[in-house]
Amino acid sequence: MAIPKIVGVETELGIMVRGTTEWNPVSASSLLINAYVGSEPGSLDERSTPVAWDFIDEMPGADAREFMPEFAMPPEIETHLVNAVLTNGARYYVDHAHPEVSTPECRDALSAVLYDRAAELIAIDSMTAARSALPPDQEIILYKDNTDRKGNAYGTHENYLVDRSLPFGQIITGATIHFVTRQIFTGSGKVGTELPGTTSEAVPYQITQRAEHFEEEVGLETTLKRPIINTRDEPHADSTRYRRLHVIVGDANMSQVATFLKVGTTSIILAMLEDHALLRAHPLADPVRAMHQVSHDLTLARPLDLESGKKMTALEIQFDLLEQATAWASERGLASVGEETGKLVLERWERVLTGLQSDPSTVADQVDWLAKKRVIDGFRERHDAGWDDTRLRALDLQYHDLRPGKSLAARAGLETLVDDEEAHLAKHEPPSDTRAYFRGKCLQKFGDSIVAANWDSIVFDVGDDPLRRVPMLEPGRGTVEHVGNLLDESDTVAELLAKLGA
Amino acid sequence: MAEREQIRKTPSRSDEKTVEETPANSESGEKLKAELDDLLDEIDEVLETNAEDFVKSYIQKGGQ
Incomplete structure:
Protein backbone atom coordinates (compact mmCIF):
# COMPACT_ATOMS: atom_id res chain seq x y z
CA MET A 1 0.00 0.00 0.00
CA ALA A 2 1.45 3.34 -1.05
CA ILE A 3 2.49 5.62 1.83
CA PRO A 4 1.57 9.33 2.03
CA LYS A 5 3.58 11.26 -0.53
CA ILE A 6 4.83 14.04 1.72
CA VAL A 7 6.75 16.49 -0.44
CA GLY A 8 8.94 19.58 -0.29
CA VAL A 9 10.49 21.86 -2.90
CA GLU A 10 13.90 23.55 -2.55
CA THR A 11 14.78 26.45 -4.83
CA GLU A 12 18.21 27.99 -5.35
CA LEU A 13 17.72 31.50 -6.68
CA GLY A 14 19.83 33.41 -9.18
CA ILE A 15 21.22 36.58 -7.57
CA MET A 16 22.53 39.90 -8.94
CA VAL A 17 23.58 43.14 -7.29
CA ARG A 18 22.85 46.24 -9.34
CA GLY A 19 24.75 49.48 -8.95
CA THR A 20 28.19 48.05 -8.20
CA THR A 21 30.66 45.68 -9.76
CA GLU A 22 32.21 44.95 -6.37
CA TRP A 23 29.97 42.24 -4.98
CA ASN A 24 30.12 38.61 -4.20
CA PRO A 25 27.18 36.24 -4.31
CA VAL A 26 27.84 34.61 -0.93
CA SER A 27 27.89 37.90 1.00
CA ALA A 28 24.95 39.25 -1.01
CA SER A 29 22.92 36.10 -0.25
CA SER A 30 23.80 36.35 3.45
CA LEU A 31 22.89 40.02 3.58
CA LEU A 32 19.59 39.31 1.85
CA ILE A 33 18.55 36.50 4.20
CA ASN A 34 19.67 38.37 7.32
CA ALA A 35 17.72 41.42 6.17
CA TYR A 36 14.59 39.29 5.73
CA VAL A 37 14.92 37.45 9.04
CA GLY A 38 15.53 40.76 10.82
CA SER A 39 12.42 42.29 9.32
CA GLU A 40 10.17 39.29 9.98
CA PRO A 41 7.11 40.09 12.06
CA GLY A 42 6.23 37.65 14.82
CA SER A 43 8.48 35.62 17.01
CA LEU A 44 11.62 35.96 14.94
CA ASP A 45 12.06 39.72 15.17
CA GLU A 46 12.00 39.53 18.96
CA ARG A 47 15.03 37.30 18.94
CA SER A 48 18.55 38.58 18.96
CA THR A 49 19.59 35.82 16.57
CA PRO A 50 17.38 33.68 14.35
CA VAL A 51 16.97 30.02 15.14
CA ALA A 52 19.86 28.16 13.62
CA TRP A 53 19.75 25.04 11.54
CA ASP A 54 21.00 21.92 13.29
CA PHE A 55 23.34 19.83 11.10
CA ILE A 56 23.57 16.79 13.33
CA ASP A 57 21.82 14.37 10.99
CA GLU A 58 22.98 15.69 7.63
CA MET A 59 24.75 12.93 5.70
CA PRO A 60 24.86 14.05 2.10
CA GLY A 61 27.43 11.37 1.30
CA ALA A 62 25.05 8.48 2.04
CA ASP A 63 24.17 6.67 -1.18
CA ALA A 64 20.85 4.89 -1.78
CA ARG A 65 22.73 2.18 -3.65
CA GLU A 66 24.41 1.39 -0.33
CA PHE A 67 27.94 1.80 -1.53
CA MET A 68 30.15 4.80 -2.07
CA PRO A 69 31.40 4.94 -5.65
CA GLU A 70 35.12 5.55 -5.68
CA PHE A 71 35.09 8.81 -7.59
CA ALA A 72 31.82 10.22 -6.32
CA MET A 73 31.86 13.72 -4.90
CA PRO A 74 29.36 14.00 -2.07
CA PRO A 75 28.05 17.54 -1.65
CA GLU A 76 29.67 19.47 1.15
CA ILE A 77 27.75 21.00 4.00
CA GLU A 78 28.56 24.63 4.58
CA THR A 79 27.86 25.07 8.27
CA HIS A 80 29.33 28.55 8.56
CA LEU A 81 26.79 30.24 6.28
CA VAL A 82 23.48 31.87 7.17
CA ASN A 83 20.90 29.26 7.89
CA ALA A 84 17.53 30.12 9.38
CA VAL A 85 14.34 28.25 10.21
CA LEU A 86 11.14 30.18 9.55
CA THR A 87 7.87 30.09 11.47
CA ASN A 88 6.14 28.40 8.53
CA GLY A 89 8.50 25.45 8.99
CA ALA A 90 10.68 26.36 6.00
CA ARG A 91 14.46 26.65 5.86
CA TYR A 92 16.07 29.78 4.36
CA TYR A 93 19.81 29.66 3.82
CA VAL A 94 22.86 30.26 1.66
CA ASP A 95 23.72 27.24 -0.43
CA HIS A 96 26.85 27.41 -2.52
CA ALA A 97 26.58 30.95 -3.89
CA HIS A 98 22.80 31.25 -3.93
CA PRO A 99 19.98 32.03 -1.51
CA GLU A 100 17.86 28.92 -1.15
CA VAL A 101 14.39 28.41 0.27
CA SER A 102 13.19 24.92 1.21
CA THR A 103 9.45 24.75 1.71
CA PRO A 104 8.12 22.98 4.78
CA GLU A 105 6.94 19.40 4.33
CA CYS A 106 3.64 19.46 2.43
CA ARG A 107 0.96 16.78 2.36
CA ASP A 108 0.03 17.15 -1.31
CA ALA A 109 0.77 18.97 -4.57
CA LEU A 110 -1.63 21.85 -3.93
CA SER A 111 -0.03 22.55 -0.56
CA ALA A 112 3.39 22.45 -2.29
CA VAL A 113 2.17 25.09 -4.77
CA LEU A 114 1.01 27.28 -1.88
CA TYR A 115 4.36 27.06 -0.07
CA ASP A 116 6.30 27.49 -3.31
CA ARG A 117 4.37 30.72 -3.90
CA ALA A 118 5.02 31.70 -0.26
CA ALA A 119 8.74 31.14 -0.97
CA GLU A 120 8.51 33.56 -3.92
CA LEU A 121 6.85 36.14 -1.65
CA ILE A 122 9.58 35.62 0.97
CA ALA A 123 12.16 36.28 -1.77
CA ILE A 124 10.28 39.44 -2.81
CA ASP A 125 10.13 40.67 0.81
CA SER A 126 13.84 39.89 1.16
CA MET A 127 14.73 42.10 -1.82
CA THR A 128 12.75 44.93 -0.21
CA ALA A 129 14.31 44.37 3.22
CA ALA A 130 17.81 44.30 1.69
CA ARG A 131 17.38 47.76 0.20
CA SER A 132 17.69 49.41 3.60
CA ALA A 133 20.94 47.53 4.23
CA LEU A 134 22.48 48.70 0.95
CA PRO A 135 23.56 52.11 -0.38
CA PRO A 136 20.60 53.81 -2.12
CA ASP A 137 22.04 53.21 -5.61
CA GLN A 138 22.40 49.47 -5.08
CA GLU A 139 19.82 46.72 -5.31
CA ILE A 140 19.77 42.93 -4.93
CA ILE A 141 17.70 41.19 -7.60
CA LEU A 142 16.56 37.58 -7.46
CA TYR A 143 15.71 35.35 -10.40
CA LYS A 144 13.75 32.12 -10.05
CA ASP A 145 15.55 30.25 -12.81
CA ASN A 146 18.13 27.48 -13.10
CA THR A 147 20.97 28.70 -15.28
CA ASP A 148 22.91 31.80 -16.24
CA ARG A 149 22.77 30.46 -19.83
CA LYS A 150 26.57 30.36 -19.79
CA GLY A 151 26.97 26.81 -18.52
CA ASN A 152 26.37 27.44 -14.80
CA ALA A 153 23.29 25.72 -13.39
CA TYR A 154 21.63 25.69 -9.97
CA GLY A 155 18.77 23.61 -8.76
CA THR A 156 15.10 23.41 -7.97
CA HIS A 157 14.81 20.11 -6.16
CA GLU A 158 11.76 18.11 -5.17
CA ASN A 159 11.76 15.67 -2.27
CA TYR A 160 9.29 12.83 -1.89
CA LEU A 161 8.74 10.45 1.01
CA VAL A 162 9.08 6.91 -0.29
CA ASP A 163 8.64 3.52 1.38
CA ARG A 164 12.04 2.08 2.28
CA SER A 165 10.87 -1.40 1.26
CA LEU A 166 10.52 -0.34 -2.39
CA PRO A 167 13.76 -1.52 -4.08
CA PHE A 168 15.77 1.42 -5.37
CA GLY A 169 16.17 -0.26 -8.75
CA GLN A 170 12.42 -0.02 -9.30
CA ILE A 171 12.48 3.68 -8.46
CA ILE A 172 15.25 4.17 -11.02
CA THR A 173 13.25 2.49 -13.80
CA GLY A 174 9.88 4.11 -13.05
CA ALA A 175 11.10 7.58 -12.19
CA THR A 176 13.55 7.91 -15.09
CA ILE A 177 10.87 7.53 -17.76
CA HIS A 178 8.70 10.12 -16.04
CA PHE A 179 11.55 12.60 -15.46
CA VAL A 180 12.57 12.49 -19.13
CA THR A 181 9.06 12.80 -20.56
CA ARG A 182 7.38 15.11 -17.99
CA GLN A 183 9.66 17.86 -19.30
CA ILE A 184 7.04 18.66 -21.95
CA PHE A 185 4.93 20.32 -19.25
CA THR A 186 7.52 21.08 -16.53
CA GLY A 187 10.02 22.93 -18.75
CA SER A 188 10.49 26.66 -18.16
CA GLY A 189 11.97 27.37 -21.59
CA LYS A 190 15.37 28.74 -22.58
CA VAL A 191 16.67 30.79 -25.47
CA GLY A 192 19.63 29.04 -27.09
CA THR A 193 21.70 26.10 -25.91
CA GLU A 194 24.49 25.41 -23.41
CA LEU A 195 25.32 21.93 -24.67
CA PRO A 196 28.89 21.67 -25.96
CA GLY A 197 28.86 20.92 -29.67
CA THR A 198 25.37 22.34 -30.21
CA THR A 199 24.81 25.77 -31.65
CA SER A 200 22.06 28.31 -31.03
CA GLU A 201 21.32 28.21 -34.75
CA ALA A 202 20.40 24.54 -34.35
CA VAL A 203 18.59 25.13 -31.04
CA PRO A 204 17.29 28.72 -30.94
CA TYR A 205 14.79 27.90 -28.17
CA GLN A 206 14.24 24.82 -26.04
CA ILE A 207 11.72 23.42 -23.57
CA THR A 208 13.82 23.26 -20.39
CA GLN A 209 16.51 25.14 -18.51
CA ARG A 210 18.06 22.11 -16.83
CA ALA A 211 18.06 19.17 -19.28
CA GLU A 212 21.39 20.05 -20.90
CA HIS A 213 23.11 20.01 -17.51
CA PHE A 214 22.52 16.26 -17.05
CA GLU A 215 25.25 13.84 -18.01
CA GLU A 216 24.61 10.61 -16.09
CA GLU A 217 21.72 8.22 -15.51
CA VAL A 218 22.26 7.52 -11.81
CA GLY A 219 24.63 9.02 -9.25
CA LEU A 220 25.30 10.92 -6.04
CA GLU A 221 26.56 14.20 -7.46
CA THR A 222 24.42 17.32 -7.68
CA THR A 223 26.89 19.98 -8.83
CA LEU A 224 28.84 18.25 -11.59
CA LYS A 225 28.13 15.28 -13.83
CA ARG A 226 24.54 15.61 -12.68
CA PRO A 227 22.53 12.36 -12.77
CA ILE A 228 18.86 11.98 -13.77
CA ILE A 229 18.35 9.87 -10.64
CA ASN A 230 20.11 11.28 -7.60
CA THR A 231 21.02 8.62 -5.07
CA ARG A 232 21.46 10.81 -2.00
CA ASP A 233 20.11 8.69 0.83
CA GLU A 234 19.34 11.08 3.63
CA PRO A 235 15.76 10.49 4.68
CA HIS A 236 15.49 13.11 7.46
CA ALA A 237 13.07 10.57 8.96
CA ASP A 238 13.05 7.02 10.34
CA SER A 239 15.52 5.42 7.94
CA THR A 240 14.21 1.91 8.57
CA ARG A 241 10.82 2.89 7.14
CA TYR A 242 11.45 5.71 4.70
CA ARG A 243 13.65 7.14 2.07
CA ARG A 244 13.50 10.62 0.61
CA LEU A 245 13.75 10.66 -3.15
CA HIS A 246 15.80 13.76 -3.95
CA VAL A 247 14.78 14.86 -7.44
CA ILE A 248 17.20 17.23 -9.12
CA VAL A 249 16.03 17.21 -12.75
CA GLY A 250 13.25 19.80 -12.50
CA ASP A 251 13.09 23.40 -13.68
CA ALA A 252 12.02 26.25 -11.42
CA ASN A 253 8.48 27.01 -12.50
CA MET A 254 6.82 30.40 -12.57
CA SER A 255 3.54 28.74 -13.56
CA GLN A 256 1.65 27.38 -10.57
CA VAL A 257 -0.03 24.81 -12.81
CA ALA A 258 3.42 23.54 -13.88
CA THR A 259 4.55 23.20 -10.25
CA PHE A 260 1.26 21.48 -9.43
CA LEU A 261 1.69 18.97 -12.25
CA LYS A 262 5.42 18.45 -11.64
CA VAL A 263 4.83 17.54 -7.99
CA GLY A 264 1.41 15.93 -8.47
CA THR A 265 2.27 13.56 -11.31
CA THR A 266 5.58 12.56 -9.72
CA SER A 267 3.82 11.81 -6.42
CA ILE A 268 1.39 9.60 -8.31
CA ILE A 269 4.13 7.73 -10.21
CA LEU A 270 6.01 7.04 -6.95
CA ALA A 271 2.83 5.86 -5.19
CA MET A 272 2.12 3.60 -8.17
CA LEU A 273 5.61 2.11 -7.89
CA GLU A 274 4.95 1.35 -4.22
CA ASP A 275 1.74 -0.39 -5.26
CA HIS A 276 3.55 -2.23 -8.08
CA ALA A 277 1.07 -0.65 -10.48
CA LEU A 278 3.45 0.80 -13.05
CA LEU A 279 3.28 -2.08 -15.47
CA ARG A 280 4.65 -0.36 -18.55
CA ALA A 281 7.72 1.77 -17.74
CA HIS A 282 9.00 1.95 -21.34
CA PRO A 283 12.75 1.84 -20.51
CA LEU A 284 14.73 4.18 -22.77
CA ALA A 285 17.71 3.13 -24.83
CA ASP A 286 19.69 6.20 -23.75
CA PRO A 287 17.98 8.27 -21.02
CA VAL A 288 20.52 11.11 -21.00
CA ARG A 289 20.31 11.58 -24.76
CA ALA A 290 16.53 11.34 -24.57
CA MET A 291 16.49 14.02 -21.87
CA HIS A 292 18.31 16.44 -24.21
CA GLN A 293 16.24 15.36 -27.20
CA VAL A 294 12.91 16.05 -25.47
CA SER A 295 14.14 19.48 -24.40
CA HIS A 296 15.21 20.35 -27.95
CA ASP A 297 12.06 19.13 -29.73
CA LEU A 298 9.50 21.93 -29.80
CA THR A 299 7.31 19.89 -32.18
CA LEU A 300 6.83 17.19 -29.50
CA ALA A 301 6.80 14.77 -32.44
CA ARG A 302 10.27 13.21 -32.52
CA PRO A 303 10.13 9.65 -31.17
CA LEU A 304 12.54 8.41 -28.50
CA ASP A 305 14.42 5.13 -28.85
CA LEU A 306 13.27 2.57 -26.31
CA GLU A 307 15.37 -0.28 -24.94
CA SER A 308 12.95 -2.68 -26.64
CA GLY A 309 13.84 -1.30 -30.04
CA LYS A 310 10.47 0.43 -30.38
CA LYS A 311 10.01 4.17 -30.64
CA MET A 312 7.58 6.44 -28.77
CA THR A 313 7.26 10.20 -28.36
CA ALA A 314 7.42 11.80 -24.92
CA LEU A 315 3.76 12.74 -25.36
CA GLU A 316 2.75 9.14 -26.15
CA ILE A 317 4.65 7.89 -23.10
CA GLN A 318 2.99 10.53 -20.92
CA PHE A 319 -0.47 9.53 -22.19
CA ASP A 320 0.32 5.91 -21.33
CA LEU A 321 1.56 6.86 -17.83
CA LEU A 322 -1.67 8.83 -17.35
CA GLU A 323 -3.74 5.84 -18.49
CA GLN A 324 -1.97 3.57 -16.01
CA ALA A 325 -2.36 6.20 -13.27
CA THR A 326 -6.09 6.46 -13.92
CA ALA A 327 -6.45 2.68 -13.69
CA TRP A 328 -4.38 2.64 -10.49
CA ALA A 329 -6.50 5.41 -8.97
CA SER A 330 -9.78 3.63 -9.61
CA GLU A 331 -8.41 0.39 -8.18
CA ARG A 332 -6.38 1.63 -5.22
CA GLY A 333 -7.75 5.10 -4.52
CA LEU A 334 -5.85 8.35 -4.17
CA ALA A 335 -5.37 8.52 -0.39
CA SER A 336 -1.57 8.46 -0.71
CA VAL A 337 -1.50 11.68 -2.79
CA GLY A 338 -4.53 13.35 -1.17
CA GLU A 339 -8.01 12.35 -2.42
CA GLU A 340 -9.19 15.76 -3.65
CA THR A 341 -5.82 16.93 -4.91
CA GLY A 342 -5.14 13.60 -6.61
CA LYS A 343 -8.33 13.94 -8.65
CA LEU A 344 -7.39 17.46 -9.67
CA VAL A 345 -3.92 16.28 -10.71
CA LEU A 346 -5.32 13.51 -12.92
CA GLU A 347 -7.84 15.87 -14.50
CA ARG A 348 -5.26 18.59 -15.14
CA TRP A 349 -2.67 16.10 -16.39
CA GLU A 350 -5.13 14.94 -19.04
CA ARG A 351 -6.17 18.48 -19.94
CA VAL A 352 -2.58 19.67 -20.43
CA LEU A 353 -1.47 16.58 -22.41
CA THR A 354 -4.53 16.92 -24.64
CA GLY A 355 -3.75 20.60 -25.18
CA LEU A 356 -0.11 19.84 -25.99
CA GLN A 357 -1.25 17.24 -28.50
CA SER A 358 -3.98 19.22 -30.27
CA ASP A 359 -2.84 22.85 -30.02
CA PRO A 360 -0.03 23.83 -27.59
CA SER A 361 -1.08 27.49 -27.68
CA THR A 362 -4.19 26.51 -25.68
CA VAL A 363 -2.02 25.68 -22.66
CA ALA A 364 0.28 28.71 -22.91
CA ASP A 365 -1.40 30.00 -19.75
CA GLN A 366 -0.32 26.86 -17.85
CA VAL A 367 3.02 25.68 -19.25
CA ASP A 368 6.05 27.95 -18.73
CA TRP A 369 8.00 27.17 -21.90
CA LEU A 370 4.91 27.98 -23.96
CA ALA A 371 4.03 31.12 -21.99
CA LYS A 372 7.59 32.39 -22.45
CA LYS A 373 7.62 31.42 -26.13
CA ARG A 374 4.36 33.27 -26.72
CA VAL A 375 5.94 36.45 -25.33
CA ILE A 376 9.14 35.94 -27.33
CA ASP A 377 7.28 35.15 -30.58
CA GLY A 378 5.07 38.24 -30.11
CA PHE A 379 8.15 40.37 -29.47
CA ARG A 380 9.97 38.97 -32.51
CA GLU A 381 7.02 39.70 -34.73
CA ARG A 382 6.48 43.22 -33.40
CA HIS A 383 10.16 44.23 -33.59
CA ASP A 384 11.11 42.06 -36.54
CA ALA A 385 13.79 40.49 -34.33
CA GLY A 386 15.83 37.44 -35.31
CA TRP A 387 16.70 34.67 -32.85
CA ASP A 388 20.19 36.16 -32.47
CA ASP A 389 18.73 39.43 -31.10
CA THR A 390 20.09 39.90 -27.55
CA ARG A 391 16.75 41.31 -26.45
CA LEU A 392 15.29 37.79 -26.67
CA ARG A 393 17.89 36.60 -24.15
CA ALA A 394 16.95 39.53 -21.94
CA LEU A 395 13.27 38.54 -22.20
CA ASP A 396 14.19 34.97 -21.32
CA LEU A 397 15.96 36.13 -18.14
CA GLN A 398 13.42 38.73 -17.19
CA TYR A 399 10.62 36.18 -17.35
CA HIS A 400 12.14 34.85 -14.08
CA ASP A 401 12.77 38.23 -12.39
CA LEU A 402 10.96 38.04 -9.05
CA ARG A 403 10.46 41.81 -8.67
CA PRO A 404 6.75 42.41 -9.24
CA GLY A 405 7.52 45.58 -11.23
CA LYS A 406 9.81 43.72 -13.62
CA SER A 407 8.67 40.10 -13.78
CA LEU A 408 7.51 39.07 -17.24
CA ALA A 409 5.99 35.84 -15.91
CA ALA A 410 3.71 37.94 -13.72
CA ARG A 411 2.50 39.65 -16.91
CA ALA A 412 2.25 36.55 -19.11
CA GLY A 413 -1.35 35.69 -18.20
CA LEU A 414 -0.48 32.55 -16.20
CA GLU A 415 -3.33 30.82 -14.43
CA THR A 416 -3.04 30.73 -10.64
CA LEU A 417 -4.15 27.93 -8.33
CA VAL A 418 -3.66 29.61 -4.96
CA ASP A 419 -4.70 33.01 -3.67
CA ASP A 420 -1.89 35.43 -2.93
CA GLU A 421 -3.68 36.36 0.29
CA GLU A 422 -3.41 32.76 1.41
CA ALA A 423 0.22 32.61 0.27
CA HIS A 424 1.04 35.71 2.34
CA LEU A 425 -0.30 33.90 5.41
CA ALA A 426 1.75 30.84 4.43
CA LYS A 427 4.96 32.89 4.76
CA HIS A 428 4.41 32.69 8.52
CA GLU A 429 2.01 29.80 9.11
CA PRO A 430 3.06 26.16 8.70
CA PRO A 431 0.95 23.54 6.93
CA MET B 1 -21.03 12.66 -11.53
CA ALA B 2 -20.10 12.96 -7.89
CA GLU B 3 -16.49 13.20 -8.94
CA ARG B 4 -17.19 16.06 -11.31
CA GLU B 5 -19.06 17.98 -8.63
CA GLN B 6 -16.24 17.54 -6.17
CA ILE B 7 -13.75 18.89 -8.64
CA ARG B 8 -15.90 21.97 -9.22
CA LYS B 9 -16.22 22.62 -5.50
CA THR B 10 -12.51 23.13 -4.98
CA PRO B 11 -11.61 26.78 -4.48
CA SER B 12 -9.79 27.46 -7.71
CA ARG B 13 -10.23 30.63 -9.68
CA SER B 14 -9.29 28.72 -12.80
CA ASP B 15 -12.44 26.62 -12.84
CA GLU B 16 -14.70 29.61 -13.42
CA LYS B 17 -12.43 30.94 -16.10
CA THR B 18 -12.43 27.62 -17.94
CA VAL B 19 -16.18 27.37 -17.85
CA GLU B 20 -16.44 30.85 -19.33
CA GLU B 21 -13.88 30.32 -22.02
CA THR B 22 -14.60 26.87 -23.33
CA PRO B 23 -17.79 27.59 -25.30
CA ALA B 24 -16.32 30.30 -27.52
CA ASN B 25 -12.93 29.34 -28.88
CA SER B 26 -12.54 32.12 -31.41
CA GLU B 27 -13.65 34.65 -28.85
CA SER B 28 -11.06 33.45 -26.36
CA GLY B 29 -8.47 33.44 -29.16
CA GLU B 30 -9.15 37.11 -29.82
CA LYS B 31 -9.08 37.86 -26.13
CA LEU B 32 -5.68 36.15 -25.87
CA LYS B 33 -4.38 38.18 -28.79
CA ALA B 34 -5.55 41.44 -27.24
CA GLU B 35 -3.92 40.38 -23.98
CA LEU B 36 -0.68 39.65 -25.80
CA ASP B 37 -0.74 43.07 -27.43
CA ASP B 38 -1.16 44.71 -24.03
CA LEU B 39 1.60 42.52 -22.66
CA LEU B 40 3.96 43.48 -25.48
CA ASP B 41 3.23 47.17 -24.86
CA GLU B 42 4.10 46.62 -21.23
CA ILE B 43 7.23 44.63 -22.04
CA ASP B 44 8.52 47.46 -24.17
CA GLU B 45 8.19 49.59 -21.05
CA VAL B 46 9.69 47.24 -18.44
CA LEU B 47 12.33 45.43 -20.50
CA GLU B 48 15.84 46.10 -19.21
CA THR B 49 17.12 49.01 -21.26
CA ASN B 50 20.57 47.73 -22.09
CA ALA B 51 19.85 44.14 -23.07
CA GLU B 52 23.44 43.47 -24.10
CA ASP B 53 24.93 44.48 -20.71
CA PHE B 54 22.12 42.87 -18.80
CA VAL B 55 22.54 39.49 -20.47
CA LYS B 56 26.34 39.63 -20.32
CA SER B 57 26.47 40.55 -16.63
CA TYR B 58 24.17 37.74 -15.57
CA ILE B 59 26.82 35.33 -14.40
CA GLN B 60 26.09 32.85 -11.62
CA LYS B 61 28.25 30.46 -9.71
CA GLY B 62 27.14 26.91 -10.39
CA GLY B 63 25.03 25.39 -7.63
CA GLN B 64 23.34 22.06 -7.21
Missing part, protein backbone atom coordinates in the same frame (compact mmCIF):
# COMPACT_ATOMS: atom_id res chain seq x y z
CA SER A 432 -1.36 21.91 9.49
CA ASP A 433 -1.04 18.38 8.17
CA THR A 434 2.67 17.42 8.45
CA ARG A 435 5.35 17.63 11.16
CA ALA A 436 6.13 21.13 9.85
CA TYR A 437 3.16 22.19 11.99
CA PHE A 438 4.99 21.22 15.18
CA ARG A 439 8.21 22.92 14.05
CA GLY A 440 6.50 26.13 12.96
CA LYS A 441 4.18 26.41 15.96
CA CYS A 442 7.01 25.73 18.44
CA LEU A 443 9.01 28.51 16.80
CA GLN A 444 6.04 30.87 17.01
CA LYS A 445 5.24 30.11 20.63
CA PHE A 446 8.55 29.06 22.21
CA GLY A 447 11.07 30.59 19.81
CA ASP A 448 13.16 32.00 22.65
CA SER A 449 13.70 28.54 24.10
CA ILE A 450 14.71 26.87 20.84
CA VAL A 451 18.42 26.56 20.30
CA ALA A 452 18.32 24.80 16.94
CA ALA A 453 15.99 22.93 14.66
CA ASN A 454 16.20 20.78 11.58
CA TRP A 455 13.90 18.57 9.52
CA ASP A 456 13.60 15.82 12.10
CA SER A 457 14.25 17.37 15.49
CA ILE A 458 14.07 20.49 17.64
CA VAL A 459 16.52 21.31 20.43
CA PHE A 460 15.03 23.17 23.40
CA ASP A 461 16.83 25.08 26.12
CA VAL A 462 14.82 24.70 29.31
CA GLY A 463 17.00 26.79 31.57
CA ASP A 464 19.13 24.93 34.09
CA ASP A 465 18.60 21.46 32.65
CA PRO A 466 20.70 20.10 29.80
CA LEU A 467 19.44 20.90 26.29
CA ARG A 468 16.57 18.65 25.26
CA ARG A 469 16.24 17.27 21.75
CA VAL A 470 12.74 16.32 20.56
CA PRO A 471 12.97 13.93 17.62
CA MET A 472 10.39 14.11 14.82
CA LEU A 473 11.18 11.01 12.81
CA GLU A 474 7.64 10.61 11.42
CA PRO A 475 6.97 13.29 8.77
CA GLY A 476 3.23 12.63 9.01
CA ARG A 477 3.10 13.20 12.79
CA GLY A 478 3.20 16.50 14.67
CA THR A 479 0.14 17.74 12.78
CA VAL A 480 -2.57 19.97 14.23
CA GLU A 481 -4.58 16.82 14.81
CA HIS A 482 -1.78 15.20 16.84
CA VAL A 483 -0.34 18.12 18.77
CA GLY A 484 -2.71 21.07 18.29
CA ASN A 485 -4.34 20.79 21.72
CA LEU A 486 -1.11 19.91 23.41
CA LEU A 487 0.56 23.05 22.04
CA ASP A 488 -2.47 25.20 22.94
CA GLU A 489 -2.52 23.89 26.50
CA SER A 490 1.19 24.34 27.16
CA ASP A 491 2.20 27.74 28.50
CA THR A 492 5.86 26.92 28.93
CA VAL A 493 8.40 24.73 27.19
CA ALA A 494 8.73 22.67 30.36
CA GLU A 495 4.99 21.93 30.23
CA LEU A 496 5.18 21.07 26.56
CA LEU A 497 8.08 18.68 27.08
CA ALA A 498 6.36 17.07 30.06
CA LYS A 499 3.21 16.51 28.01
CA LEU A 500 5.24 15.08 25.14
CA GLY A 501 6.92 12.76 27.60
CA ALA A 502 10.26 13.96 26.28
